[in-house]
């Protein structure tokens with residue numbers, strides 16, 4: 001029996017030591033805090049039941065943290081301790097009771113409440129008001145010298161102000177504000193390097209750098225929360241007033257610090273901070289209650305590695321372990337195929353989570369995640385739950401790779417990857433149910449078929465009522481079918497039907513645009529219309545033919561070919577023509593319509609009568625290229641109000657310059 005317990009204890013100790021190493025030395029934990037805390041509680045309760053098995057080196061008995069010999073050791077003037085913690089109200093009530101029992105009185109206890117900042121502890125020694133050295137907590141007795149790095153943190157004074165003690169050892173938490181954390185991880189993703197698991201690890205990793213110039217760039221911050229040693233200056237006799245003293249010496253103190261009375265006051269504070277957790281600019285993992293009167297603190301004293309007069313009340317975990325059961329693929333409104341993780345349900349961030357986003361296939365590759373893996377999932381605030389890492393040591397033998405499906409799970413069309421992008425898309429276009437609504441909205445929009453009255457809301461409704469399946473169904477709508485819809489009076493039904501009828505008369509360019517081929521905007525559609533003159537010729541066009549057209553590159557040409565290669569799309573086009581969609585024959589194609597062919601224009605300054613984008617579109621429609629910079633190849637410059645360097649350069653190079661007025665006259669003389 002005891003042998004078994006001994007084995008369990010040894011196993012727990014070894015596992016916890018391993019996690020400590022990864023967390024404190026490598027700043028790269030492999031399991032979430034919740035899992036670590038569970039093991040620690042298990043070990044504690046085994047040791048409580050078998051006190052004879054407690055050894056001095058047990059992680060329950062000593063301050064965890066290791067020393068990395070890349071840093072000089074620094075012995076602390078007074079030890080840096082840890083905090084005991086509770087995870088629920090019952091345990092907190094029991095803690096309160098123990099305090100009163102130990103103090104043997106029922107006098108009202110005041111507590112200073114503080115957020116439990118999720119960073120790493122630092123001790124900074126000021127001598128005669130000047131920053132002398134700074135050290136991490138290390139094993140509690142000896143820390144690592146990080147003085148050079150600490151000096152780069154903007155909010156840490158190098159010199160104290162006011163009536164400071166001659167010698168001051170002040171303790172605080174170095175942390176990385178959420179905004180800085182998001183930015184650093186965004187940069188890491190862009191550079192394809194490893195991201196930090198959470199702001200705590202980012203802060204620790206940034207402070208424990210051999211090169212202070214790296215620390216300097218990391219936007220670390222600090223709040224101070226206690227005094228280790230002070231000589232030559234009387235200290236206040238409550239914890240709260242001491243914090244105010246720190247502030248008066250120029251040392252930042254968290255603005256959320258507050259004095260309350262008894263358990264009720266503590267719990268009200270807890271609820272308030274928990275409610276505001278997501279709005280706080282820094283990450284916290286709970287709150288800390290500290291007996292306010294220093295004399296009472298001294299009566300209470302310390303246990304092995306933590307004060308009795310303080311306790312951390314931890315918040316529900318935002319990170320948890322669970323298993324990835326499967327990866328499903330969803331098709332978005334634009335055909336983008338996104339992987340969605342199906343998880344073994346787990347309670348995290350206050351709710352039970354069974355799905356998580358995986359963004360795209362690159363993200364899966366970055367995480368290196370396989371089906372069957374144990375993963376760390378994070379749910380903070382209202383943010384969609386995310387998988388942040390894989391616990392590789394728990395990977396089962398039958399873990400399976402995640403593969404993108406070859407066919408759309410909704411319409412079975414082929415799936416393809418966009419060149420140079422992480423996104424896979426369904427090529428189904430108009431036939432894909434998932435893309436249907438979006439496609440119909442685009443088709444009916446003003447710059448496309450311009451069907452007045454057929455707006456987004458009505459399209460949603462018609463799709464939901466199964467009156468619209470794809471764009472061809474627009475022409476099958478009848479008065480009897482729509483009159484019974486909500487908010488559809490007889491008059492609006494008539495108006496809609498006549499608008500549909502009227503819109504059948506269009507141009508080839510608008511029709512091509514209306515099809516919603518990826519990356520075929522109005523200008524490209526116009527170029528295509530002018531080049532091919534007939535829709536049938538465009539449908540048959542080859543990649544090479546398309547690429548030979550001005551402004552059409554490989555990618556766009558590819559999208560066009562893929563769109564028309566889809567048999568369903570061709571059938572839809574036939575049906576639209578049968579329904580009566582028509583356009584005038586293009587009489588004067590290419591050259592005649594494009595008198596500015598071969599010219600390169602530059603637009604600069606502010607235009608009064610139109611937007612720059614409109615001027616650009618006009619020029620492009622007439623065949624000109626529009627470039628962003630003036631060179632000897634520039635044909636003309638359109639210069640609006642307060643034109644600057646481009647105007648100067650164009651003048652220098654003797655390039656033709658149009659005022660807005662001249663430009664408008666020129667354009668209207670062509671049209």
Ligand SMILES: NC(=O)c1ccc[n+]([C@@H]2O[C@H](COP(=O)([O-])OP(=O)(O)OC[C@H]3O[C@@H](n4cnc5c(N)ncnc54)[C@H](O)[C@@H]3O)[C@@H](O)[C@H]2O)c1
Nearest residue numbers: 019020023029031032033036082083114116117120121225
């Ligand atoms: N995931 C892992 O593998 C892993 C490994 C080791 C430790 N951990 C985490 O670290 C915890 C244990 O670390 P610990 O021993 O440093 O204890 P702790 O972090 O629970 O509490 C002590 C620390 O709290 C910090 N703190 C923040 N705000 C404070 C405030 N207002 N007043 C006083 N202190 C404040 C200080 O840095 C102090 O050293 C575990 O509970 C776990 O969450 C995780």
Ligand SMILES: [Zn+2]
Nearest residue numbers: 408411426432
């Ligand atoms: Zn599809």
